[in-house]
Amino acid sequence: MCLCPFHEERSASLLVDNERGSYRCFGCGARGDAVRFLMDLKQIDFRTAAQELLTYASGVTYSEPAFVSAEPKRTRSLDLVPAQLECVSFEESIENEDFSIQAAEQEQVLRLNALAFRFFQQQLEVMQRSSASASTEARDVLRYLYETRNLTAHTVDAFGIGYAPLHWRALVQYMLYEQTEIPVVAEDLILAGLAKTRHTASKGDKLNGRALEQSLYDVFRGRIMIPIRDVEGRVVGFGGRQLEFTRCVETESRVLEHVTGNGAVTAYPSEPSVSPLFSALKSNGRFTAISEEIRNRPLPSKAETAVPTLPDETMFGPKYLNTPETPAFHKSRILFGMAQVMERIRSPEAFADEWTTVDQVGPCVILVEGYLDVLRLHQEGIWFAVAALGTSVTPSHFQLLVQLAQHLGRACAHRLQSDQRPRIILQLDQDEAGIRATKRTLDMFLDQLNGSGRQPFYDLLVAELPSGVKDADEFVQRYGHQAYLTQVVAHARIWWRHEIMERLNAYVAAVESSRRGIAPENDVTRLFWRWSASAQRLSRSYRHIDPTSASLSR
Template sequence: MLTPQWLDQLRSRTTLSALVGRSVRLQKAGREHRACCPFHDEKSPSFYVNDEKGFYHCFGCGAHGDAIRWMTDHQGLAFMDAVKELAAEAGMDVPQPDPRAAKAAEKRDTLYDVTGAAQEWFRQMLGAPEGAQARAYLETRGFDAHTIARFGFGFAPDERQALKHALVRYPEPMLVEAGLRIEVEERDPYDRFRGRLMLPIEDARGRVIAFGGRILSKEKTNAPKYLNSPDTPLFDKGRTLYNLHRAAPAARQSGRIVVVEGYMDVIALAAAGIAEAVAPLGTALTETQIEMLWRHVEAPILCFDGDAAGQRAAMRAITRALPLLRPAHTLRIVRLPEGLDPDDLIKRSGPAAMEELLGQSRSLVEVLWEVEHAAQPLVTPEDKAGLKARLIQHVETIQDPDIASLYKRELLDRYGEFAFPRRENRWQAGGGGNARQGAFTRGRPQGRWNGRNAPAPSLPESIERLKHALSGGSRDALSAAVIAGLMRWPDQLSRHAEALARTPDLDSRFDALIECCDAMAPLENGDLPTILSKNGLQVPRTAEYSGLRFGFLAPDANAQHAAEELAQAIDLLVERPVLETALAQATARFETELSEESFAEQQRLLKRKLEFDNRLRQMATRHASSS
């Protein structure tokens, strides 16, 4: 068991500057060492190493850690591998938790010897007469000698006992446990890989832990084209990314990692000069693999084939990534032209075409909308409602509340533009409208809203109805604050009008703003209050929202930050009536049924209501606490 005391002793025996200095050129600066940060690009040094305190810190990007953290974040090792490597250099024995674990560790070390010996034999066989077909295949792929040697290509002869005879010094059970031999009842064990071009699969330290093999004979139509080792004590395919040990250092230089579908794609990209590519191993990208990628870059680029299978792979990756999203950590998506893989594209159009495609990667939310929008026909209202339901289901899996709110807003905005397209302005088409519009337009061109069809101005009788509605309408603090925010930042009205128009039970002043405001030309700060005042509608008073000190109402508010905070407040406003209605219905159902199911549903909604109130409280006091 690794106790805190043992880990502290390990850190004290490690000279951090010497460790970091193997990869980074350090300069002595008083009691510290400094350098340009290896975690981000910079021209002047802001990265410091302090041996006395045992940590490094970058004042530019915030990277911070000790010797173990350096080995995991910079060298790409797993925690235990980092500890073992540092302990070996410090002359310390890593404590084993119990005898069984010690035995398992000893077995792993022995299996490394087996896989290493198998790799050496496969490489020898590639150069032997038996490997002629494999060498011919490599020539058709255009891989040069350097690429073949770098990635360790080999060949497994098409014989059932060839590997056993080559590795006769290792007992049969070890060969089976390493995934090299297959053991079945009532039959002799036989080699797993036969008649295949072989590739080693390596861990973060570059040790061979498994193999992948591509079949060479066209006659074996029943055999899988690609075959990987099974899970073993060394190899867990859901926790391994092919080529990560080579891609991680390259990613620190380029600032990106490219995830492709197979290891031959990785090698094709490397041969074309794109060294920071990795691939999962026969499975969809797992949650563990996503977290592994995020240790190196914040936005890995997923590159999928342009066919239906590639789209399904993209959707599986998106579905697994959504619950894991956190600030600044996401995925970018690239779809290749249909029928092409990375190797095909590079051979047809050159590496520059691949670079251009990677530079056009799209955001996760954009691809999510595109895939769901194209998933089913969207003809009837029920079809369109189904699309909205699917989008909301995806949003509800996102654990980070801020990201979930932003995704919900983005997707509903896209849905609104699709499901509720703007209709032609009745005043522009019907004639006679100009006389009625004069109070609102002041000579502006009519009938467009930021380039789209604008809502028609209200008839006088509509304004009268609004006046009566306002006399008894509910004006809670959140609504009043949002209205005041729109008064302060009128250019945001067109952005949020669609969502507000679809939200039930809002303060009637929202209807007044949407109906009475022609917003084709940029609005000015005095426009909205003037429109309300001229038609007898009351401008929000500070007393209505004095308990909510939103940042977008602050005198010194920054326009960009104000727009972001106002959008979050409107998200809360839009979400509230839906939540309150669902809670009221659940409460009524519980009072009549008194069942465990109805009680559980009511409690779930009560919890959501508390979370909603906390989000509102945190947002409304954020500015107050920082000012």
């Protein structure tokens, strides 16, 4: 323990942990590692602080770099003897991937995601253990998972599903003040897409330190949390599904209420030492604290009162919310469920029972629209389904589908001693957005086919659900997984047959629309004009619309 250099004090409150290489002040809340300490102490940027630390550690003065690329560079590790270090610039010394700023940020985001993943899981586990005396919020969560969605405990556990409390700062409080595994600062949570900061009163002001921590709030609130993993199984992001809470639900709040000089009510996030209290959620979605203990706390400083109290958004956001773009998460380059698919391809012996479905239908990868569709299909043994986290299918998504199909085809060939062509089956929702996404994916396939000049090793098919069924989740819940395999997957059409049928259906619909449009017309001249206009629109002679038009034209 020592005196903190970031605020005035008489008794030591700064704890330095040599083993973890971190520090934390119990007075002002300052915390971080050696680089963060130097940045805050001297008010310098990351690059300058890292340069000074390297100079201090090695005793060698490094030159100022002219430019440092934001992209991680993959080069051979520098194997230099101490005598050669004097000739190496600072820019060259960080070219190695281990010293790359972006690689370091990605690694930090992955660590934060792992902590958040455990936090969300713990919230759900607490609700399950106390189900007998659960709150309204807990009952709604459990009812949605096990009754509305009919998920099993095995599926919830296998995918690591958790819950983000209906609270503005639950995850922020845990990350900054409760967990002790890694040092975390406010900027880290923003970088990982787990927290946002409220806008300052003056756009030119820049928050830092304690003020920035107090301005943070959780991105995910009142949501079922589904971790999104890469092919290595690392949690790179989250998908949150909002629950239909009532606006009067009681929830745990760490919001303080203060009355400013002009009589306005101002709310502030609680200090780490304040116990969370139950409060009522007002009709406008903002919290009001009800504790006299909190009301008697001293008013915040003028610098803190300049920070707006609540974010410019409601407590309840969109129904589905994904992690924003981060150094570890790129929505356009990841498929939900591919980690589970690759796990079964790599270890078929460990999942021997689940491979019976593949033996039945052959090697295929099914692309559905949402992660809830994937959860449903995987629960029913159809583990070769993945989702693009929406209707925006990108070329990177398509390349991932091709790679998954290739791996699955090889695994099946080794397992069954057969040479079946793997299939990629597009089964997106039957709404307008899903139809457009299917069309874009087919266009990507044709572009790739024309560009390579070679026949693909896989077949591309399109599966359609019957009318009145929105998605795979609804179909399986209504008719069962065997019906999905025999009626949807088995009847998927090859891409060119699907294109022909779609164009024929569009042509027939256009002809019928033209017939209905000109049927009520009685005037012969106007009838002939409308026939001709309809035929021109269809790029056909008007004689194809009605046989009597030939005699009419004469």
